[in-house]
Amino acid sequence: MKKTGFSLLLAIGIVLNSFGWGQNGHRVVGQIASWHLxxxxxKxxxxxxxxxxxxMSANWMDEIKSDPEYRYLNPWHYLTIKTGEGYDPDIQEEGGDAFSKTNMIIAALRNGNLxxxxxxxxxxxxxxxxxxxHQPLHVGTGEDRGxxxxxxxxxxxxxxxxxxxxxxxxxxxxxxxxELAEHLNRRADKSLIRKYQREPLEKWLQEAVGLRPIIYNLPENNRLSYEYGYQTFPIIEERLLAGGIRLAGILNEIFG
Structure with a gap:
């Protein structure tokens, strides 16, 4: 019984650790987007x-993982791009991936027949x-599960x-x-908004791949603290702001 319980907790931990951004990160993206609609x-x-x-709707896709009927959504949260290559549908999970499913959902919402x-x-x-x-580790190498x-x-x-x-x-x-969303949104001037919103989804993937050398620049003992956070938090801030502004651009194009 104890072994079963431990196995269940381990499985839950693995699923939780596969989420893209924590709850607040996803909420920041949604909040910033709402300010640019x-x-x-x-309406x-x-x-x-x-x-x-x-x-508050931004974490639905993580929360619904607890329902077995929605387990098919798990591979939709990420994709694989080999270093030096572009998006290849042949190496993605059979159930779909974040890039292809985002495009599918945009097309379906744009069509309006739902x-x-x-x-x-x-x-x-x-x-x-x-x-x-916009969480770079969700555009993975395929070698270490993001x-x-x-x-x-x-x-x-x-x-x-x-x-x-x-x-x-x-x-x-x-x-x-x-608080974090408001802090980041102060940087959102017209030129930055135009820059982010005119860039296609393929560019988002290139950005993620380009950040890998920084993300994986770890000390030999893999012990991280203030220095790693200091070096990487500006990247996280930029990714959250870009995600929010780009989401608003997509929603304005679909519904505006």
Whole structure:
């Protein structure tokens, strides 16, 4: 019985560590996007989500993993790009990947031929997947499960590289998602918004691959603390801001 319980906890831990950004990271992306919606898109999204905000709907795709009926969504959170290569559909999981499914959802929402429930689910998925595509370790090498297999110590706590990037660096700032979103949104001038929103999804993947040398620049003992966080938090900030602004651009194009 104890062994079964331990196995269950281990399995849960593996699933949790595969999430893209922690809850606050995803909420930041949704919150920033909400500040950059045009009026028409904002009204359309309110009709779809009701009283639920983009920020609070951003984690639905992680939370629904607890329902066995939605386990097929697991590979949608990430994709694989080999170093020096581009997106290759032949090396992705059979059930789909973050890049192809984001494109599929955008096309379906743009088409508009969806019932109300499906439209709401697709919108929540889109908020989440745009966030995932801006977490660089969700564009993985295919060799270490997006950093999940890279065991590190973060402030003497045993963890893995993926969890450090998803959650621990962000939570170490001790900010609410609204505080972090507001802090980042102050950088969103018109030129930056235009730059982010005109870049296609393929560019997002190139950005993630380009960040790998920094992410994997670890000390020999794999013990991380202030220095690693200091070096990488500006990248995390930029990724969250880019994700929020780009999400708003997509939503304005679909619903505005």
């Amino acid at each position: 045009n009026k028409k898109a904002a 359309a999204i309110k009709r779809i989500l009701g009283s639920e905000s983009l920020a 019932d109300a429930e499906t439209k709401a689910i697709y919108l929540k998925m889109l908020v989440h997947l745009v966030g995932d595509l 950093g999940n297999d890279v065991k590190v110590f973060y402030f003497n706590q045993s963890t893995n590289l993926h969890a450090v990037w998803d959650t621990q660096i962000i939570e170490g700032k001790n900010l609410s998602y609204t």
